[in-house]
Amino acid sequence: MSWRLTAADLPDLARGATLLGTGGGGDPYIGEMLVERVLGGGSITILDPDELADDLFVIPTAQMGAPTVMVEKIPAGTEPTLSLRILEDHLGRRADATMPIECGGINSMIPLVVAAETGLPVVDADGMGRAFPELSMETFAVYGVHGSPLALAGERGERVIIDTGDDDRQMEWLARAITIRLGGVGHIAEYAMSGADVRRTAVPRTISMALALGRSIRLAREQHRSPFEAIAETLAPTLYSHVRELFVGKVTDVERRTTDGFAKGRAVISPLDPADGGTFEISFQNENLIARRDGEVVAIVPDLICVVDHESAEPITTEGLRYGQRVRVLGISTPEMMRTPAALAAFGPTAFGLSEPFVPVEHVPVERIPVEHVPVERSAEAARV
Amino acid sequence: MSWRLTAADLPDLARGATLLGTGGGGDPYIGEMLVERVLGGGSITILDPDELADDLFVIPTAQMGAPTVMVEKIPAGTEPTLSLRILEDHLGRRADATMPIECGGINSMIPLVVAAETGLPVVDADGMGRAFPELSMETFAVYGVHGSPLALAGERGERVIIDTGDDDRQMEWLARAITIRLGGVGHIAEYAMSGADVRRTAVPRTISMALALGRSIRLAREQHRSPFEAIAETLAPTLYSHVRELFVGKVTDVERRTTDGFAKGRAVISPLDPADGGTFEISFQNENLIARRDGEVVAIVPDLICVVDHESAEPITTEGLRYGQRVRVLGISTPEMMRTPAALAAFGPTAFGLSEPFVPVEHVPVERIPVEHVPVERSAEAARV
Structure with missing residues (x-):
C-alpha cells in the first residue's frame, strides 16, 4: 500500500x-x-x-x-x-x-x-x-x-x-x-x-523496512528495552529474517585509506574484557565486506555486517569507526534473490577479490558465535555517531 | 577555393x-x-x-x-x-x-x-x-x-x-x-x-598548408635541393612566415614518462662535433613546449619547435625521439591570432606552468642562433621515422 x-x-x-x-x-x-x-x-x-x-x-x-x-x-x-x-x-x-x-x-x-x-x-x-x-x-x-x-x-x-x-x-x-x-x-x-x-x-519495501527498523530501535530505547531484540523482532517477518550477534567489543585499530575513489580499510575489535580473548576483524570497501573471528569467517558479503553502538544500537558507518568505540557487530541474512549464483557473481565475495566462499550467516556454526549479551546497562541516550 | x-x-x-x-x-x-x-x-x-x-x-x-x-x-x-x-x-x-x-x-x-x-x-x-x-x-x-x-x-x-x-x-x-x-x-x-x-x-587553411609543406619537402628531396629551404619558401607567404634553424645535433638523452594521460619529458641534443660545444634541451608535454640553448630560451610555446631529421627534414614526434638521432630543430612563428594576450593565457607559457615569458621566435637575438647549415650530404632517402 x-x-x-x-x-x-x-x-x-x-x-x-x-x-x-x-x-x-x-x-x-x-x-x-x-x-x-x-x-x-x-x-x-x-x-x-x-x-x-x-x-x-x-x-x-x-x-x-x-x-x-x-x-x-x-x-x-x-x-x-x-x-x-x-x-x-x-x-x-x-x-x-x-x-x-x-x-x-x-x-x-x-x-x-x-x-x-x-x-x-x-x-x-x-x-x-x-x-x-x-x-x-x-x-x-x-x-x-x-x-x-x-x-x-x-x-x-x-x-x-x-x-x-x-x-x-x-x-x-x-x-x-x-x-x-x-x-x-x-x-x-x-x-x-x-x-x-x-x-x-x-x-x-526496503524504505518501509528501514523506517520500521529505525523506529523500533528508538522505541526500544525510550521504553528501556533492548534495541537489539527490537531489531531482531522487526526483521523476523521480512526477507532479512536472521539476525546474529557476531561480536561485542571495542574498536582497537582502524586502517582507512581513500583510494581509487573508495574508502578501503579494516577495523579490529577486541573483547571488552581482555580475559575473554579472541579478536574480531572487519575488512571494508565503503561497506563492510567480511568479518573474521580469530581468523575464521563468521559473515561475508552480500550478507550484512553491521557495526552498532554496543548499548544504543546506533549504526556506525565505516568512516565513523573510531578507536575506543564500544560496539556490537550484527550479521543479518540477505534475501534469497541476493544469494543466487548470478547475484553472487555480481556482488558476492569474488566480486571483491575475496577467495572465501559465500556462507549464509545463519549457517555459520553457532559455536563460533558469542551468544552472551552484554546487558544494556542504562537507557541508552542515543549519542549521534 | x-x-x-x-x-x-x-x-x-x-x-x-x-x-x-x-x-x-x-x-x-x-x-x-x-x-x-x-x-x-x-x-x-x-x-x-x-x-x-x-x-x-x-x-x-x-x-x-x-x-x-x-x-x-x-x-x-x-x-x-x-x-x-x-x-x-x-x-x-x-x-x-x-x-x-x-x-x-x-x-x-x-x-x-x-x-x-x-x-x-x-x-x-x-x-x-x-x-x-x-x-x-x-x-x-x-x-x-x-x-x-x-x-x-x-x-x-x-x-x-x-x-x-x-x-x-x-x-x-x-x-x-x-x-x-x-x-x-x-x-x-x-x-x-x-x-x-x-x-x-x-x-x-592549415590542411592545405600542411599538404604544401609535405609536398615541398618531398619534391626538394627528389630534386636534390635542401628540404629546409623548401620549408622556408613554403611558409614565407603564409601566416607562419618566420622559420629559424635553432640547432643541429644528435639526440643524446630522452626522458619520457606517460603520466596523467600525457607523454611528458625532455630531450637533450648535443652538437654533431663536440668541439662546437653547447647543448640544446627541449621540454615537452605531448608537444614540444620550450627549447633552450645553453640554458637560454630560443623558442617557446605557442611558437612551433619542430625536431626533424637533419638531412631529410622528416619530422620526428616526441614519442619517436631516440638516442643517437641526428636532427635539426626548427623554430616557426605562429599566426598573430595565436599570440594575443587571450591566446597566450590559453596556450602560452603560463598555461603549461612555465615561468618564462613568451618571446616570438623571430625576436630571439640572432647571435644565440647557429646560422651555419650542415650541408645536405646526399639525396636524402626519407627514412620513415
Missing part, C-alpha cells in the same frame, strides 16, 4: 537505512539535512512496488563517491534533481517516479530530495537491499535491467552522460573516473526502468 | 601535418593508414573557410590521448564517426562538415576518416594551428566558441557526453579521465559551431 512520508519520519528512516547500509551509504545526518531542507512541512508519496503500473517510468537517483569524502563535501543542493533532468532530457521522457539504488544514510535520502523538489513519488524498493560500493552491484543488473545510460551531475552544473550498453562494470569504471575528478562525489541517475521491471528486479 | 583530396595526397599531408604538430599530434603513419583504409580510390572535399555559408553546421572530430599510447593502441575504426554521431544525436542536428581541432599526424587525419565514411566535407582550418596537449587550448575557445557538449566514443562502443558549459578546462579535465580509463585513447567530437564561427575563431 502506498503511504506518505514526512519530516518526522526522517530520523528513524536514516537510522534504519544506515543499519542496512552495512557501514556504507554515507552519513545519515547529512542525508536527513538534505531532505529536511527541501521537504519542510510537506510529505512524499511512497509507492508500494506491487502496486506500480507496468509502464510506470522509474528513474533511480543516488550519490556516488567515497563516504570519507561525502562527509566533508556537502552537495550544493541542485545536483540530485539535475541528474534526473539530464537523464530525462537524454531519453526524451519524464520520470513518473524515482527510487533508491541502495540502502544507506545518504542514498536512501537522495531520492527523497528529488521527490520533495519535483513532486515525484518514490518507489519503496532498491537495487542492492543494502549498500554496495559499485554501481554494477545491483539486483537490477543481475535480473536484466542495465544501468546505462547513466547521467551524472556535478556541483558546478557539469552534465555527463555515460552509455556502455549492457556493460555495467564499464559504466561504473567510467562514472567513477568522473566522480573522482569532480572531487570525490557525484550525483547520478541510472537504471531507468518500467514498473514491471521494478517488481522483477528490485529488492522490495 | 574548395578542392578534393585523394589517397595520393596522404603521405605529403601526413608529413606536413606532423611537422606542424611540433612533436605531438600522433604518429603520421597510423594516421595515413586509418584514412587509406576507408578512402580507397575516392576523394574528400576540402572546404575553404572563406567560402563557408554562415549557418553551415561544423562538428570537429579528433582523437585524444597520450601519443605514447596512440602508437600502440590502434583504433578499432568505428570510433571517429561514432563520436560525431553521438554529438549529432545529442544536439538533434546533423553536421554539414567536420574539421580538425589541431594539426598533427593523427589529428589532421581523423576528420578525413570521418569524411570518407560519411561523405561529409572537411573544413580547411583547425583550432590550434599546431598541436597542443589539452582540449581547452583552442583558438575556438579563445575567440568565444566553447567545446561543450563534447562526445567521446570508445572502442567497445562506449558513448559519453560531457557538458561543462563555458568551462573548457573542466571539460578537458573530465574527458581526460574517461580517456585514461578507456586505455589512454578516446575519440571525440566537440566545439560544434557555425560557418561564421569557423571564420572568426579558426586558424585558416
Whole structure:
C-alpha cells in the first residue's frame, strides 16, 4: 500500500537505512539535512512496488563517491534533481517516479530530495537491499535491467552522460573516473526502468523496512528495552529474517585509506574484557565486506555486517569507526534473490577479490558465535555517531 | 577555393601535418593508414573557410590521448564517426562538415576518416594551428566558441557526453579521465559551431598548408635541393612566415614518462662535433613546449619547435625521439591570432606552468642562433621515422 512520508519520519528512516547500509551509504545526518531542507512541512508519496503500473517510468537517483569524502563535501543542493533532468532530457521522457539504488544514510535520502523538489513519488524498493560500493552491484543488473545510460551531475552544473550498453562494470569504471575528478562525489541517475521491471528486479519495501527498523530501535530505547531484540523482532517477518550477534567489543585499530575513489580499510575489535580473548576483524570497501573471528569467517558479503553502538544500537558507518568505540557487530541474512549464483557473481565475495566462499550467516556454526549479551546497562541516550 | 583530396595526397599531408604538430599530434603513419583504409580510390572535399555559408553546421572530430599510447593502441575504426554521431544525436542536428581541432599526424587525419565514411566535407582550418596537449587550448575557445557538449566514443562502443558549459578546462579535465580509463585513447567530437564561427575563431587553411609543406619537402628531396629551404619558401607567404634553424645535433638523452594521460619529458641534443660545444634541451608535454640553448630560451610555446631529421627534414614526434638521432630543430612563428594576450593565457607559457615569458621566435637575438647549415650530404632517402 502506498503511504506518505514526512519530516518526522526522517530520523528513524536514516537510522534504519544506515543499519542496512552495512557501514556504507554515507552519513545519515547529512542525508536527513538534505531532505529536511527541501521537504519542510510537506510529505512524499511512497509507492508500494506491487502496486506500480507496468509502464510506470522509474528513474533511480543516488550519490556516488567515497563516504570519507561525502562527509566533508556537502552537495550544493541542485545536483540530485539535475541528474534526473539530464537523464530525462537524454531519453526524451519524464520520470513518473524515482527510487533508491541502495540502502544507506545518504542514498536512501537522495531520492527523497528529488521527490520533495519535483513532486515525484518514490518507489519503496532498491537495487542492492543494502549498500554496495559499485554501481554494477545491483539486483537490477543481475535480473536484466542495465544501468546505462547513466547521467551524472556535478556541483558546478557539469552534465555527463555515460552509455556502455549492457556493460555495467564499464559504466561504473567510467562514472567513477568522473566522480573522482569532480572531487570525490557525484550525483547520478541510472537504471531507468518500467514498473514491471521494478517488481522483477528490485529488492522490495526496503524504505518501509528501514523506517520500521529505525523506529523500533528508538522505541526500544525510550521504553528501556533492548534495541537489539527490537531489531531482531522487526526483521523476523521480512526477507532479512536472521539476525546474529557476531561480536561485542571495542574498536582497537582502524586502517582507512581513500583510494581509487573508495574508502578501503579494516577495523579490529577486541573483547571488552581482555580475559575473554579472541579478536574480531572487519575488512571494508565503503561497506563492510567480511568479518573474521580469530581468523575464521563468521559473515561475508552480500550478507550484512553491521557495526552498532554496543548499548544504543546506533549504526556506525565505516568512516565513523573510531578507536575506543564500544560496539556490537550484527550479521543479518540477505534475501534469497541476493544469494543466487548470478547475484553472487555480481556482488558476492569474488566480486571483491575475496577467495572465501559465500556462507549464509545463519549457517555459520553457532559455536563460533558469542551468544552472551552484554546487558544494556542504562537507557541508552542515543549519542549521534 | 574548395578542392578534393585523394589517397595520393596522404603521405605529403601526413608529413606536413606532423611537422606542424611540433612533436605531438600522433604518429603520421597510423594516421595515413586509418584514412587509406576507408578512402580507397575516392576523394574528400576540402572546404575553404572563406567560402563557408554562415549557418553551415561544423562538428570537429579528433582523437585524444597520450601519443605514447596512440602508437600502440590502434583504433578499432568505428570510433571517429561514432563520436560525431553521438554529438549529432545529442544536439538533434546533423553536421554539414567536420574539421580538425589541431594539426598533427593523427589529428589532421581523423576528420578525413570521418569524411570518407560519411561523405561529409572537411573544413580547411583547425583550432590550434599546431598541436597542443589539452582540449581547452583552442583558438575556438579563445575567440568565444566553447567545446561543450563534447562526445567521446570508445572502442567497445562506449558513448559519453560531457557538458561543462563555458568551462573548457573542466571539460578537458573530465574527458581526460574517461580517456585514461578507456586505455589512454578516446575519440571525440566537440566545439560544434557555425560557418561564421569557423571564420572568426579558426586558424585558416592549415590542411592545405600542411599538404604544401609535405609536398615541398618531398619534391626538394627528389630534386636534390635542401628540404629546409623548401620549408622556408613554403611558409614565407603564409601566416607562419618566420622559420629559424635553432640547432643541429644528435639526440643524446630522452626522458619520457606517460603520466596523467600525457607523454611528458625532455630531450637533450648535443652538437654533431663536440668541439662546437653547447647543448640544446627541449621540454615537452605531448608537444614540444620550450627549447633552450645553453640554458637560454630560443623558442617557446605557442611558437612551433619542430625536431626533424637533419638531412631529410622528416619530422620526428616526441614519442619517436631516440638516442643517437641526428636532427635539426626548427623554430616557426605562429599566426598573430595565436599570440594575443587571450591566446597566450590559453596556450602560452603560463598555461603549461612555465615561468618564462613568451618571446616570438623571430625576436630571439640572432647571435644565440647557429646560422651555419650542415650541408645536405646526399639525396636524402626519407627514412620513415
